[in-house]
Amino acid sequence: MSNIGVWEPAEPGVRRKILTVGESIMNMVVEFEAGAEGYEHSHPHEQLTYVLSGSFEFRIGGEKRIVLAGESIYIPSGVRHGVTALEAGALHDAFTPVREDLVKR
Template sequence: MKSFYSLPEDITWTEVAPGNRRAVLSERPEMMLVAFSFEPGAVGALHSHPHTQVSYVAEGSFDVTVDGVTQCLEAGSSFIVAPNLVHGVVAHEKGLLIDTFTPRRDDFL
């Protein structure tokens, strides 16, 4: 039976880059929720994808670049990325981003 719930003990973390790892929290074909954990100074490299992304800064602070514009965001802030815009982050301190993608990022599964 498929579960509607994601429990902490069932989450698998995957290293993305040095000091940066991700965990798929919940997903369906039309939407996905993903946590990204960063160590101080870790980089979420500039990239783009065809998905709409909304990100919430749950912990820490980040320099966030979207479409060439950089803003420092702290816990409680959020940002949105339209499909195919170049974006990335740099962690000022240990931090956590919670990202929603639509549709689901099958490359994360």
């Protein structure tokens, strides 16, 4: 059963919904409660993240950066990264290639 268009829990206080999956790109929305954390991890995919609402502290390759609503950030392939919601908010993530580890077809 496909999980495209379905809200799913991620980490505590975080949920995600895959919006669209193409041949080599996908996007999703991720909602965070205030203080919730996207645990540090890495993957072979390039990632572009746009902050829809709220403010977030990103940790990318050992560097910290605050990103606010209306701003975007790039995460290179293979770089360790994580995020903490400084207030409740939402992110729009795009990945290339498709995150097959997240998509249920």
